[in-house]
Amino acid sequence: MAEVTLAPCNHALSGEIEVPGDKSISHRAIILGSLANGVTNITNFLDGEDCMRTIHAFQSMGVSITKEGSTVTIDGKGISALKEPKEPLYFGNSGTTTRLMLGILSGLNFFTTIYGDESLAKRPMDRVVNPLREMDATIDGRNTGNLLPLSIRGKQLKGMEYTLPVKSAQVKSAVLLAGLFADGNTTVVEKTQTRDHTENMLEAFGADITRSGLSTTITSNHKLIASDVHVPGDISSAAFFLVAGAIVQGSDITLNNVGLNETRTGIIDVLIKMDADLEIQNKRLVSGEWIGDITIRHSELKGITIDGEIIPRLIDEIPVIALLASQANGETVIKDAEELKVKETDRIAAVVDVLSTLGANIQGTEDGMIIKGKTPLKGGKIASYHDHRIAMMGAIASLVTNDTVTIDDASSISISYPSFFEHLNSLK
Incomplete structure (x- = not known):
């Protein structure tokens, strides 16, 4: 898989997904x-x-x-x-x-x-x-x-x-x-x-x-x-569909058997703080790790500040959180996330580039970014930076754009989520 073109979603997303292992x-x-x-x-x-x-x-x-x-x-x-x-x-x-x-x-x-x-x-x-x-x-x-x-x-x-x-x-x-x-x-x-x-x-x-x-x-x-x-389902993979459910009008998605280790659940805390309609059920301990089923529904979101001790608990989810923030009312500020610069790519620069290309109002900072919403997104061709999380963020963004989104190379997605497009299509 190399270049991929994705059309906007013109209906609510619904269904159940079991994301891959953590x-x-x-x-x-x-x-x-x-x-x-x-x-x-x-x-x-x-x-x-x-x-x-x-x-x-x-x-x-x-x-x-x-x-x-x-x-x-x-x-x-x-x-x-x-x-x-x-x-x-x-x-x-x-x-x-x-x-x-x-x-x-x-x-x-x-x-x-x-x-x-x-x-x-x-x-x-x-x-x-x-x-x-x-x-x-x-x-x-x-x-x-x-x-x-x-x-x-x-x-x-x-x-x-x-x-x-x-x-x-x-x-x-x-x-x-x-x-x-x-x-x-x-x-x-x-x-x-x-x-x-x-x-x-x-x-x-x-x-x-x-x-x-x-x-x-x-x-x-x-x-x-x-x-x-x-191995529980990977909450970093689930995050993409949590954001999809939160920003696509009328959506109702359930993600089953997701890992809920408290050192990894910053994305859930952020969604709740932004007024997302989120519910966790069937929480249980398996092989020393908490897992549960998460249901997310579309709702009106508000901008927040994300900084301090929560950052390590959501560092891998920040790219898709930035997309989430572009569809929230008001300003979202992400700070203390300089660690993003030494991931698969400089994810601060990559996120700002991709979301700016799609019409988001986003500004990079030394240790994070500032996103002003709610902003309509447009189509366009975006770079994946050979980074699986950037490529998946672009794919989720395409759900709410007004035209097609072309990802220059989506092959990196197989690093963490080989069935990503299969799961995405199952909801459309």
């Missing part, structure tokens, strides 16, 4: 299942390109992983069974695979080279490399180890206490995973809580991990034990 949890389930002793069964695994990169990495290190549809089985033999890969590891566009695997590869007693596609090669890795070097990791690469490709000479690491300078679950996770290979304790302290899927899963797999407020400590003296994982 990308963050799918990555982590593969990682810990591969490090553990025993058989791990993962159900509702996200069959997207990014998560497959993580599977291929561990297969290259000798782990037996089989996949049938959305079910993955890992026959783990423990950390000591991992072998040096015969070739450099290719991570495609997956920043999660790269940053989390750096924490693991740094502690394995062999040499590895990792690389990615053109987009990933531009993303900064020093935020992970620097704390790992403090743990005695040997990592080298372009720009003194800030850019891929990187080489890792794995060895015994040393524990440390590290205060996160950025609001990044990937950095936190990389350091905690490295802690599995480090002498003594490894402690990570956050200033603002980020998603905690790594901590939840480490506990489920029997790691020696303790949490106290914004501090998490792990020791390396416990072997991981296989644990079955059911």
Whole structure:
């Protein structure tokens, strides 16, 4: 799939969708299942390109992983069974695979080279490399180890206490995973809580991990034990249809079995604050994660300010939240979101470009954007920036434009939501 042209929606959206499994949890389930002793069964695994990169990495290190549809089985033999890969590891566009695997590869007693596609090669890795070097990791690469490709000479690491300078679950996770290979304790302290899927899963797999407020400590003296994982629906994927239901006249959409981890539900808080007609039902705990069914209906929305501690809880949803804000009455201000600049692309610049092209009144700032609504949107040709969330935002925007929207390249959507257009068409 390359260029895609989408017509405006001329009727209400209605129906039920089950969004794919959570990308963050799918990555982590593969990682810990591969490090553990025993058989791990993962159900509702996200069959997207990014998560497959993580599977291929561990297969290259000798782990037996089989996949049938959305079910993955890992026959783990423990950390000591991992072998040096015969070739450099290719991570495609997956920043999660790269940053989390750096924490693991740094502690394995062999040499590895990792690389990615053109987009990933531009993303900064020093935020992970620097704390790992403090743990005695040997990592080298372009720009003194800030850019891929990187080489890792794995060895015994040393524990440390590290205060996160950025609001990044990937950095936190990389350091905690490295802690599995480090002498003594490894402690990570956050200033603002980020998603905690790594901590939840480490506990489920029997790691020696303790949490106290914004501090998490792990020791390396416990072997991981296989644990079955059911992956909830990805709320970051659900967000696109939550916004669609909120802005398309007369719509009524239900999204079933969506993950409701409180470190990820900022999009729900924002919708409610903007006066969206939203309801959560059948909330329950599955494999250590809260899930539930979300119903969204069209309503008149109002602009709000989004900043501070909520930002890490919705950082991936900000592109589609900006679209939502363009259809709300009044001004929406998004602040404290400078992390957007180091995603698959500079998402502040990309969002401003795409929505401006479609007629939105939006202005980028150093750490976010200002959107004034309610603004009628027009058609046009937009750039995806090879970023799945930008491409999907453009597709949802096409529902309320007055003419067709052409996305220059929608192929990146397969990274996180291969069935996106199928689900979109099921509502139209």
